[in-house]
Every structure is written in C-alpha cells, then in structure tokens.
Amino acid sequence: MSFFSTFLGRLVAVTLALLLLIAAWQSIPLIQSELLGWRAQPRQVTARGDLAEDEKSTVALFESRSGSVVFITTVQRGVNPWTGNPLRERAGTGSGFIWDDLGHVVTNYHVIEGATEALVSLADGRSFRAGLVGGSSEHDLAVLRIGVGVDRPPPLPIGTSSDLKVGQKVFAIGNPFGLDRTLTTGIISALNRSLPEESGRTLTGLIQTDAAINPGNSGGPLLDSAGRLIGVNTAIYSPSGASAGIGFAVPVDEVNRVVPRLIATGRYVGASLGVRIEPEINAALSERLGTEGVFVLDVEPGSAAERAGLRPARLSRDGGFQVGDVLVAIDGQTLRTPADLTRALDRLEAGVQAKLTLLRNGTRLHETIVLGASGRGAGGR
Structure with a gap:
C-alpha cells in the first residue's frame, strides 16, 4: 500500500471520528432531557434585599408629591378660512401643580399663551376645564383655577431659593412629550442664570439644573430633597429640542412673590x-x-x-x-x-x-x- 493511500485512509478515519464525537456531544442534552425528564423552567428569583436609603427617599418623594402635579392641554379656537366652519385644535401640552386649597394651579405663561381653552387633568384621571386667573409674561408664570369639589390634591409645600447651593439634589416632575407624571433627578448646576427668549424677553435669576427637562415639562415643579417646591421648570437649552442636561427653572422666591399678586389682581404690576x-x-x-x-x-x-x-x-x-x-x-x-x-x-x-x-x-x-x-x-x- 502506498504512503498516499495510507495517509488518506487515516484522514478519513479521523474525520469520521470527529463527526461522531460532535454528534454525540450535541445529543447529550437531548439524552439527558429524555432520560431524566428535564423541562425548561423559570430560574429561581434571587432575593433583592431592602432598597438603599436614597432610593427609599426618592420613591417616597415621588409618591407623596406626584399627585399634586397636573397635566395641562391647551386648545385654540378659530375659523376655517375655506369653509367658515369653527375650528377647535389642540395647541399644546404642559405641566402645572396645585398651589392652594382653592383650586389654583400654577404653570408657565408660555404653556397657555395664545390658547383659548385649557384642560387640567389630575393624577386620579379626573379632568377639569380651567379658567385663567392671571399671567405675567415677564416672569413666565400663569395661574389657572379648576373647580375641584372633593378629594382635592394637596398643594405642594413651599421652600426657598435664596439659600440654594450648587450641587444640591433636585427632582423634576412633569409630563415630557405627554408622558404624564414623569420623575427625573439631578443637581443644581448653577444659580442666577439669564435666558433670552424668542419673544425678546429675558428671564433672569434662573436656577440651572441637569435634571432632564423636555418639552411638556414646562410649568412643572422642581423640588428639593425635602419635597419642597424650589422652582418652576420653564425652559431647556438644546440645539436638538430635547434635554441636553441644561434646564432652567424660575426660583420659588420669585414665584411666591408673583403668584399671590396674579391671584389677587389678575396681573403683576411691579x-x-x-x-x-x-x-x-x-x-x-x-x-x-x-x-x-x-x-x-x-x-x-x-x-x-x-x-x-x-x-x-x-x-x-x-x-x-x-x-x-x-x-x-x-x-x-x-x-x-x-x-x-x-x-x-x-x-x-x-x-x-x-x-x-x-x-x-x-x-x-x-x-x-x-x-x-x-x-x-x-x-x-
């Protein structure tokens, strides 16, 4: 027998042996399943243990404050120029929060600007047609009022903004992109910021935060770690129009000065x-x-x-x-x-x-x- 024939025979034998070994290896799970009667089962859940203390605080803050945050939908009425028929179109959405036990709701002025109607939805699913009490474009603040008869959501507790420090934890609750009662967290990034608006106005003394603020968050509360209102989320800085980690809020000391005058007289006269x-x-x-x-x-x-x-x-x-x-x-x-x-x-x-x-x-x-x-x-x- 020649060397080539001997080599070819051995190569064929080795190849067949490898193929048989692979087939046997692949059939082991099947054999085990058949012999031992195994079936696919969900894996056993590993016990998590208790939440971390900061997680407990965040959960408690959201559960105790989110019910005071409202979802605002604005409507514009007009006339169809082609048919003359009346039009009623959804103009936009935003956020707000309960100010007091009288049904007053605070939001941004730009949320309701140009609207002819506003609908306020509560966390429990109830909705109310809101009346405009007053607004100040220079402070980007407005006050609505809804007729909540029973089971009124509690007003948010008021904090201060004069003693805020860069680095403090903050929590924003709102309705970004129409997703109601969304919680985002971050820190105070800077204080006393100024922000020019497209209207030509300039908002001053703003709180800057890296808590994610997106379209629809406008008018919602910015809270400190004690769950107190420290600002009203009003704007973002973003070339794309979505959160880029730079958001701004009207400080609560300004809110607490302007809102009572809007409730009393319907306008802010400085x-x-x-x-x-x-x-x-x-x-x-x-x-x-x-x-x-x-x-x-x-x-x-x-x-x-x-x-x-x-x-x-x-x-x-x-x-x-x-x-x-x-x-x-x-x-x-x-x-x-x-x-x-x-x-x-x-x-x-x-x-x-x-x-x-x-x-x-x-x-x-x-x-x-x-x-x-x-x-x-x-x-x-």
Missing part, C-alpha cells in the same frame, strides 16, 4: 422709576468713563423719577453728550447694570418709598423716592 435705560449704551458709557451704575438716558413725564428731580443725559450746546444721573443703589442693593435695576424694582411694590443712591457730576447723593407702577414699556423702567 414698581417703576420712570427712567429710560439702554443696556448697550450703558455698557459703552460704563467702559468709557470707568463708572459702574445705571445711566439715566431720559425721564418720563409725570413719573417718580421726574418728581424726585432725576436728571437725564442731554446734548450740550456744542453737540457733545453730557452724562446725567447715574444710579448706583436702590434700597441698599448695588446697581451695576440695567439688569440689576430691573431685578431690584421687580422685588418692590408700586407706591412704596425707596432710598435711591446716585452720582451727579461726580457727587454721591441720596434721594427718597415714591415708586410708581410699572408700565413695562420697551427699554423703560
């Missing part, structure tokens, strides 16, 4: 000096002159500023620009920019006295002024 200020001109003058403060460009006739004798900027006889009064403090609050004056006046009420500190021709003066009501005109305060 204090006003009656001076015209321009941020860009103010920044240029401050840099050129090396002076921090708010430069008075004009004084409105009949205003608190005119009654107090404030002097505006004016053109000199030779065509030059003569600086007028520069406001540097009001009621002890330092004024460096027009935004500082806006925030300071927003915390004061019309008709009250305020102590104004100003620079006039380099001399520091103190005036007591009775503040007027804010007309909120563009560029004016």
Whole structure:
C-alpha cells in the first residue's frame, strides 16, 4: 500500500471520528432531557434585599408629591378660512401643580399663551376645564383655577431659593412629550442664570439644573430633597429640542412673590422709576468713563423719577453728550447694570418709598423716592 493511500485512509478515519464525537456531544442534552425528564423552567428569583436609603427617599418623594402635579392641554379656537366652519385644535401640552386649597394651579405663561381653552387633568384621571386667573409674561408664570369639589390634591409645600447651593439634589416632575407624571433627578448646576427668549424677553435669576427637562415639562415643579417646591421648570437649552442636561427653572422666591399678586389682581404690576435705560449704551458709557451704575438716558413725564428731580443725559450746546444721573443703589442693593435695576424694582411694590443712591457730576447723593407702577414699556423702567 502506498504512503498516499495510507495517509488518506487515516484522514478519513479521523474525520469520521470527529463527526461522531460532535454528534454525540450535541445529543447529550437531548439524552439527558429524555432520560431524566428535564423541562425548561423559570430560574429561581434571587432575593433583592431592602432598597438603599436614597432610593427609599426618592420613591417616597415621588409618591407623596406626584399627585399634586397636573397635566395641562391647551386648545385654540378659530375659523376655517375655506369653509367658515369653527375650528377647535389642540395647541399644546404642559405641566402645572396645585398651589392652594382653592383650586389654583400654577404653570408657565408660555404653556397657555395664545390658547383659548385649557384642560387640567389630575393624577386620579379626573379632568377639569380651567379658567385663567392671571399671567405675567415677564416672569413666565400663569395661574389657572379648576373647580375641584372633593378629594382635592394637596398643594405642594413651599421652600426657598435664596439659600440654594450648587450641587444640591433636585427632582423634576412633569409630563415630557405627554408622558404624564414623569420623575427625573439631578443637581443644581448653577444659580442666577439669564435666558433670552424668542419673544425678546429675558428671564433672569434662573436656577440651572441637569435634571432632564423636555418639552411638556414646562410649568412643572422642581423640588428639593425635602419635597419642597424650589422652582418652576420653564425652559431647556438644546440645539436638538430635547434635554441636553441644561434646564432652567424660575426660583420659588420669585414665584411666591408673583403668584399671590396674579391671584389677587389678575396681573403683576411691579414698581417703576420712570427712567429710560439702554443696556448697550450703558455698557459703552460704563467702559468709557470707568463708572459702574445705571445711566439715566431720559425721564418720563409725570413719573417718580421726574418728581424726585432725576436728571437725564442731554446734548450740550456744542453737540457733545453730557452724562446725567447715574444710579448706583436702590434700597441698599448695588446697581451695576440695567439688569440689576430691573431685578431690584421687580422685588418692590408700586407706591412704596425707596432710598435711591446716585452720582451727579461726580457727587454721591441720596434721594427718597415714591415708586410708581410699572408700565413695562420697551427699554423703560
């Protein structure tokens, strides 16, 4: 027998042996199943043990607070331009929360802006047609009212925002993309943020958080670890329109100042000096002159500023620009920019006295002024 024939015979034998071994190995489970009567069974559950303490706290917070969060659907009525038939279209959705035992619901102004109707849905499935009590576009806050007869959801407990710290845990509850009563968590990322809006308004003093906030979360509560309201979720910063870890909330101290006035009068009327200020001109003058403060460009006739004798900027006889009064403090609050004056006046009420500190021709003066009501005109305060 030749070497080649011997080698080929051995190769065939080895191949057959391997094939028989593989077939035998694959048939072992079948043989075992047949011989031992095994059947496929669910695996035994491993005992989990108790939840971690922070998990227990989060669960308890959601269970105790989510019932106070509502789902808001807005509707716009109109007329079909082709047929003349009335139209009733869903305009959008948002979130809100129970403010008190009288049926008042707080949400964002932009949630209900332009709507002709609003429907408020509770956690227990009940829905109510809401009436608009009042709103402030400058604070992006609005108050609705629903007629809840029995089994009223409890109002959220109120916290404070003046003592918040970056790094604190926060919890947002809302209805992102229409998914009702969704909980997201995070921390306070920054404080006193400003956010320009498409309308031209600028929201100031905002809380920044990395808790996921998406479309539909607007108007929902931002809570601290004690379950207290510390802000109203109002906006996100995201090129894609979805959460990018940068969300903003109106601080509760502002909410607790604005909402009672909306409930009482239907609108927010802040204090006003009656001076015209321009941020860009103010920044240029401050840099050129090396002076921090708010430069008075004009004084409105009949205003608190005119009654107090404030002097505006004016053109000199030779065509030059003569600086007028520069406001540097009001009621002890330092004024460096027009935004500082806006925030300071927003915390004061019309008709009250305020102590104004100003620079006039380099001399520091103190005036007591009775503040007027804010007309909120563009560029004016």
